[in-house]
Amino acid sequence: MAAARGLTKLYRIGLHAIRQNTTLKATTFLQQRAFRLNGALRQQPFDSSAEKPQFPGASAEFIDHLEFIQPNVISGIPVYRVMDRQGQIINPSEDPKLPKEMVLNFYQKMTLLNTMDRILYESQRQGRISFYMTNYGEEGTHIGSAAALEPTDLVFGQYREAGVLMYRGFPLDLFMAQCYANADDLGKGRQMPVHYGSKDLNFVTISSPLATQIPQAAGAAYAVKRENLNRVVICYFGEGAASEGDAHAGFNFSATLECPLIFFCRNNGYAISTPTNEQYRGDGIAARGPGYGLMSIRVDGNDVFAVYNATKEARRRAVAENQPFLIEAMTYRIGHHSTSDDSSAYRSVDEVNYWDKQDHPISRLRHYMTRAWRKQSRKLVMEAFEKAEKRLKPNPELLFTDVYNEMIPPIAKQRDAMWRHVQQYKEHYPLDLYEK
Amino acid sequence: MAATRLFLRASPVKCSLTGLTGGVHSSLGSTLLKLSPACTAKPQAQRRHAAHFTFHPEPAPSQYESRATNPPLTFTGTEIEEQVFIADTHCMNVSAGPTQKMNLFQSVTSALDNTLAGDPTAVIFGEDVAFGGVFRCTVGLRDKYGKDRVFNTPLCEQGIVGFGIGAAAAGATAIAEIQFADYIYPAFDQIVNEAAKYRYRSGNMFDCGKLTIRAPWGCVGHGSIYHSQCPEAFFTHCPGIKIVVPRGPVQAKGLLLSCIADQNPCIFFEPKILYRAAVEQVPTEAYQIPLSQAEVLQEGSDLTLVAWGTQVHVLKEVAAMAQEKLGVSCELIDLRTILPWDTETVCKSVVKTGRLLISHEAPVTGGFAAEISSTVQEECFLNLEAPISRVCGYDTPFPHIFEPFYIPDKWKCFEAVKRMINY
Numbered sequence A: 001m002a003a004a005r006g007l008t009k010l011y012r013i014g015l016h017a018i019r020q021n022t023t024l025k026a027t028t029f030l031q032q033r034a035f036r037l038n039g040a041l042r043q044q045p046f047d048s049s050a051e052k053p054q055f056p057g058a059s060a061e062f063i064d065h066l067e068f069i070q071p072n073v074i075s076g077i078p079v080y081r082v083m084d085r086q087g088q089i090i091n092p093s094e095d096p097k098l099p100k101e102m103v104l105n106f107y108q109k110m111t112l113l114n115t116m117d118r119i120l121y122e123s124q125r126q127g128r129i130s131f132y133m134t135n136y137g138e139e140g141t142h143i144g145s146a147a148a149l150e151p152t153d154l155v156f157g158q159y160r161e162a163g164v165l166m167y168r169g170f171p172l173d174l175f176m177a178q179c180y181a182n183a184d185d186l187g188k189g190r191q192m193p194v195h196y197g198s199k200d201l202n203f204v205t206i207s208s209p210l211a212t213q214i215p216q217a218a219g220a221a222y223a224v225k226r227e228n229l230n231r232v233v234i235c236y237f238g239e240g241a242a243s244e245g246d247a248h249a250g251f252n253f254s255a256t257l258e259c260p261l262i263f264f265c266r267n268n269g270y271a272i273s274t275p276t277n278e279q280y281r282g283d284g285i286a287a288r289g290p291g292y293g294l295m296s297i298r299v300d301g302n303d304v305f306a307v308y309n310a311t312k313e314a315r316r317r318a319v320a321e322n323q324p325f326l327i328e329a330m331t332y333r334i335g336h337h338s339t340s341d342d343s344s345a346y347r348s349v350d351e352v353n354y355w356d357k358q359d360h361p362i363s364r365l366r367h368y369m370t371r372a373w374r375k376q377s378r379k380l381v382m383e384a385f386e387k388a389e390k391r392l393k394p395n396p397e398l399l400f401t402d403v404y405n406e407m408i409p410p411i412a413k414q415r416d417a418m419w420r421h422v423q424q425y426k427e428h429y430p431l432d433l434y435e436k
Numbered sequence B: 001m002a003a004t005r006l007f008l009r010a011s012p013v014k015c016s017l018t019g020l021t022g023g024v025h026s027s028l029g030s031t032l033l034k035l036s037p038a039c040t041a042k043p044q045a046q047r048r049h050a051a052h053f054t055f056h057p058e059p060a061p062s063q064y065e066s067r068a069t070n071p072p073l074t075f076t077g078t079e080i081e082e083q084v085f086i087a088d089t090h091c092m093n094v095s096a097g098p099t100q101k102m103n104l105f106q107s108v109t110s111a112l113d114n115t116l117a118g119d120p121t122a123v124i125f126g127e128d129v130a131f132g133g134v135f136r137c138t139v140g141l142r143d144k145y146g147k148d149r150v151f152n153t154p155l156c157e158q159g160i161v162g163f164g165i166g167a168a169a170a171g172a173t174a175i176a177e178i179q180f181a182d183y184i185y186p187a188f189d190q191i192v193n194e195a196a197k198y199r200y201r202s203g204n205m206f207d208c209g210k211l212t213i214r215a216p217w218g219c220v221g222h223g224s225i226y227h228s229q230c231p232e233a234f235f236t237h238c239p240g241i242k243i244v245v246p247r248g249p250v251q252a253k254g255l256l257l258s259c260i261a262d263q264n265p266c267i268f269f270e271p272k273i274l275y276r277a278a279v280e281q282v283p284t285e286a287y288q289i290p291l292s293q294a295e296v297l298q299e300g301s302d303l304t305l306v307a308w309g310t311q312v313h314v315l316k317e318v319a320a321m322a323q324e325k326l327g328v329s330c331e332l333i334d335l336r337t338i339l340p341w342d343t344e345t346v347c348k349s350v351v352k353t354g355r356l357l358i359s360h361e362a363p364v365t366g367g368f369a370a371e372i373s374s375t376v377q378e379e380c381f382l383n384l385e386a387p388i389s390r391v392c393g394y395d396t397p398f399p400h401i402f403e404p405f406y407i408p409d410k411w412k413c414f415e416a417v418k419r420m421i422n423y
Helices: A004-019 A029-032 A098-125 A140-148 A162-168 A172-180 A213-227 A245-256 A286-292 A304-321 A349-358 A362-365 A373-390 A410-425 B003-011 B024-037 B079-087 B104-118 B141-145 B159-169 B187-203 B232-238 B249-261 B313-325 B343-353 B368-385 B410-423
Strands: A154-156 A233-238 A261-267 A295-300 A325-330 B062-066 B091-095 B099-103 B123-125 B150-152 B173-175 B211-216 B242-244 B265-270 B280-283 B295-298 B303-307 B330-334 B335-341 B354-363 B390-392
Touching: A098 A140, A098 A162, A098 A172, A098 A373, A140 A162, A140 A261, A140 A304, A140 A325, A140 A362, A154 A213, A154 B091, A162 A172, A172 A373, A213 A233, A213 A245, A213 A261, A213 B123, A213 B159, A245 A261, A245 A286, A245 B159, A245 B187, A261 A304, A286 A295, A286 B062, A295 A304, A304 A325, A304 A362, A410 B242, A410 B343, B099 B104, B099 B335, B104 B141, B104 B249, B104 B265, B104 B280, B123 B187, B141 B150, B159 B187, B159 B211, B173 B187, B187 B211, B187 B232, B211 B249, B232 B242, B232 B265, B232 B335, B242 B249, B249 B265, B249 B280, B249 B390, B295 B313, B295 B343, B303 B313, B303 B343, B303 B410, B313 B330, B313 B354, B313 B410, B330 B343, B343 B354, B343 B368, B354 B368, B354 B410, B368 B390, B390 B410
Parallel strands: A154 A233, A233 A261, A261 A325, A295 A325, B123 B150, B123 B173, B173 B211, B211 B265, B242 B265, B303 B330, B303 B354, B354 B390
Antiparallel strands: B062 B091, B099 B280, B242 B335, B295 B330
């Protein structure tokens, strides 16, 4: 009985230690047992004389009394942060002490993103573009994580990670071109706005179905591992997408196949109108990580330094140890889900205002910065905007290309039929807006 | 799903059409059967059905027709031949090299072996592929090429295909195995919404052309609802992928190597009933059979027969029956690539014969025969002497005990031929 109680106590200590310990030097009982140092997880050698359970499926002790494990959602996995809400460093040893120019760049990129969002959101309202999604409140998650990666690292996104692309240097012209689907769009005008992609910047083109990128990221990381070129793959998704089967698949594959991969979950409180308490009942997404065998951490997503530190360390270890990491960045979606949404239908203005005014990633960093940049960024965005608006749309030929690597006869036939039809009925088609 | 597969896994080696007993339990089981009075008599009705077709191996190819639109991965011919091969995009005859007797699963192994040998980025993955696979298609490959190249994945089809898409997009030749085509549906979203559209939606910046998905397909005598399906029709409605079905070992290896080399994501369905039943002399070196090219197996003047996979062999017999009993000369076409399909060959044939019969195991409604029929009537309307006939599975799930009644066997096809001739 005493032994059993001791065991339970040990278990609780272990669990507590995991929750407490955000640094990666933890050497608790549970962590030691659950995570191997390198290579394959070895199943314990079969030994029928031992008192320990010999099941291949788990390495554990026996317990002789019935006790259910209670999920802990009241005091869940703690949130790692470096700055408080007023931008003061809390624990100096955690300050990444980044060079001034780098911190300035963080601020500039976050505000540039914010400005671009304001203008493009408005442009949708004015009927200039068909659709838009803003990133308000989540700029810290984008910039902090992007800054911790190498330019060659491959990025798989969901749809609310424009800041990652911006940080890497995707020009305003190309953001606009994609939203306007004009002839400069790298995607050749085929997708709705905000479905960005860039081969040069290693940002895989986004798709609308949620979470589909998660198992893909695991596959890409596996291929990258075999190349052995010090590259990591990062995969962004929201807490809503984490409910999809593809998320489960991606987590499990990445762990069993030992992929150098960072899962970055933006937990922003809502999936369109669905709040987190209708999305899951466990302790968020970070708590699922250990279930798959993933190193996991929860961070303050509105603290760009915390995001930076966590991503940096995860990247270092993912490459060195060929194992996946799960970062759950807690944040808040200040804007509506998209231009097709009015979030006042499901949340209070007071709630939104709190985050906008009291706990915003840009504000928290602003305590390091001056205000002169704001005006200049607005000018830059407006210039790109006007240029994009005037640009023609791509040639309708591009409707038919890239379905396969080369044109095939049935599609060519349909293309020719379309042109014949449009020639005949040309007054009913807006040909003037498209490149010839 | 897992439980059923466990059952099948218990006797993978012994799985055959004619064996009644087999596997681990045979000795005890047959003893018990003998002891039970009710089971002493073995009524005719209890014996399992023989196959609904006969496989006739095609003679070993001495020369191979191959179109090098994509450079072959493992063409091990001479340097000179290889050079010409890559430069010329027309069909050319290449020497087939030494051959070896192989059944269909062995021809698949051979293709995979050639691929892993010649392409260091190639990886094969799926459920149970490491030990050799439930149909033995990957036997020996892990030992030969290493555990980082031939490996098991968790039991999750959407994960297998998603993982494959990502690996292909990152530059690896990814060959994913889905254990049965019946289980491909969880991966439907990844195939249709992601793989098929990857190139198009990214403006050709990204693609997963290096992805090939393989899956055992079609009726097998006892497969029932979830081990007999032919799901190609679900995917033919999806531009951006290619779908290929071979009729035998020589075809399988050449077509699979073409799929792997092709720069578009491909689904390769392998008729499981032919894994052991089909044996031919197959070239040991790599070779490709062009995609989107149907093959006229037998020329004829009165009626065109179109099928793919196992059903080609059924129609071969139907053609012989038609000639013998009705004096009707049939032209037999193996479609081979279902998407994009070779409309030219089929239409050219129907213009000549005026009659078309299409046959597939999959249910008739919405099956691919409907697409072929529709296109042919558009292109060859005035040439038609009779309505186009489709002899297919019924609009029911694939039944277990009723399989002999369900399948489009040679009698049903022969009857349809008679009706068309007498129209």
